[in-house]
Amino acid sequence: MTTAPASVFLPTLPGHYYTDPAVFELEKRNIFEKQWLYVCRAEDVPTPGRFVRTALGDETVLVVRGRDQMLRAFLNVCRHRGAQLCLTDSGDAGKAIRCPYHAWAYQLDGRLITAPNWQSMDSIDKADYSLHPVHLAEWHGLVWVSLAAEPEPFEEQIWPQLDYRLGGDRDKFARYGLADLVLGKRVDYEVAANWKIIQENFQECYHCGTIHPELVETLPQFRNLTGGADATYDTDGYLFAEGKTSFSVSGTAELPRIGGLEEHDDRKYYGMVMRPNCFISLLPDHVIVHRFEMLSPETTRVVCEWLFPPQTVAQDAPYDIADSVELFHRVNQQDFAASEWCQPNMKSRAYRNGGVLVPTEQEIIGRWYYRWYHEAMGVDPAGQGERS
Ligand code: FES
Numbered sequence: 001m002t003t004a005p006a007s008v009f010l011p012t013l014p015g016h017y018y019t020d021p022a023v024f025e026l027e028k029r030n031i032f033e034k035q036w037l038y039v040c041r042a043e044d045v046p047t048p049g050r051f052v053r054t055a056l057g058d059e060t061v062l063v064v065r066g067r068d069q070m071l072r073a074f075l076n077v078c079r080h081r082g083a084q085l086c087l088t089d090s091g092d093a094g095k096a097i098r099c100p101y102h103a104w105a106y107q108l109d110g111r112l113i114t115a116p117n118w119q120s121m122d123s124i125d126k127a128d129y130s131l132h133p134v135h136l137a138e139w140h141g142l143v144w145v146s147l148a149a150e151p152e153p154f155e156e157q158i159w160p161q162l163d164y165r166l167g168g169d170r171d172k173f174a175r176y177g178l179a180d181l182v183l184g185k186r187v188d189y190e191v192a193a194n195w196k197i198i199q200e201n202f203q204e205c206y207h208c209g210t211i212h213p214e215l216v217e218t219l220p221q222f223r224n225l226t227g228g229a230d231a232t233y234d235t236d237g238y239l240f241a242e243g244k245t246s247f248s249v250s251g252t253a254e255l256p257r258i259g260g261l262e263e264h265d266d267r268k269y270y271g272m273v274m275r276p277n278c279f280i281s282l283l284p285d286h287v288i289v290h291r292f293e294m295l296s297p298e299t300t301r302v303v304c305e306w307l308f309p310p311q312t313v314a315q316d317a318p319y320d321i322a323d324s325v326e327l328f329h330r331v332n333q334q335d336f337a338a339s340e341w342c343q344p345n346m347k348s349r350a351y352r353n354g355g356v357l358v359p360t361e362q363e364i365i366g367r368w369y370y371r372w373y374h375e376a377m378g379v380d381p382a383g384q385g386e387r388s
Pocket residue numbers: 078079080081082083099100101102103104
């Protein structure tokens with residue numbers, strides 16, 4: 001009797017994980033309404049009264065800057081009869097957050113100020129009708145919130161991910177000075193794919209040679225990433241091709257370098273997934289931040305922002321960022337198209353048990369990403385991520 005040789009493949013998640021509303025509901029409870037999610041940059045709420053609104057699971061959340069300059073987050077739910085308080089994705093609430101329905105007014109720190117005809121109800125303690133606060137953390141200029149009653153400490157969610165990617169060199173990340181960079185360009189992409197398909201794609205480069213001609217021309221290592229089942233990120237970054245002085249379509253865009261960088265940071269790319277909804281790409285002259293909004297089991301909005309040192313995008317600056325922006329814009333379009341090639345077939349009978357991960361995909365997707373996913377979902381990971 002012969003024994004079948006062990007497969008070099010690992011299984012992916014089964015197809016219904018990418019389509020099933022029941023799975024998506026579980027993800028809302030266990031991930032989107034529990035973990036720390038990236039919402040906006042502090043620059044988006046620069047002055048008192050400015051707000052950003054975002055949807056997380058079944059909730060909508062406001063991030064508001066107070067008169068004391070503090071950032072706070074609240075559920076966007078009026079304590080009277082539940083109207084949405086802010087009706088746009090961003091804006092200026094002025095001195096108070098005023099409900100559009102019956103005009104209850106809240107201070108920027110969430111306390112109820114007054115309501116029409118308050119005399120008839122002044123036996124009520126206003127303190128009992130403050131807006132519901134939401135946990136908020138600001139990290140290198142990125143604002144994260146958690147809807148958990150008692151979230152895991154923010155640092156415990158974020159740093160292990162960064163350490164995995166940068167080999168524990170936290171100073172390297174700090175050198176990019178994210179909090180001091182400003183927006184140069186934003187593009188919103190509506191992607192007809194489950195959020196995990198897009199994230200899995202971002203964590204393997206097996207596809208790079210096939211669909212990213214401009215990217216592999218810039219980063220030749222991406223053409224054919226070798227390495228077996230234990231292949232992980234190169235914590236030293238990926239070096240630009242010879243003759244390429246910048247991460248741009250031409251390869252020669254001349255933009256000011258980010259101030260704090262050191263010589264060995266030059267001509268290098270670092271890309272990282274900060275679960276559950278943020279990608280960060282570090283480059284010598286800009287940083288790209290992707291934010292995910294998980295809209296439904298089969299649709300995801302991806303907001304991509306290109307951040308630059310202020311002098312690069314100052315009004316009279318002699319620089320053109322278009323060449324640099326265009327490179328990752330094409331990568332985005334290519335990646336999102338590929339994600340959309342897969343999504344319809346997640347319901348196919350041929351994909352009921354999922355597909356396979358080749359060796360170079362196994363460490364980061366199969367072990368690192370799926371292990372996190374199963375732990376977050378509270379599912380016993382035994383059997384997942386193991387050789388089939
Ligand atoms: S629902 Fe907000 S004031 Fe009535």
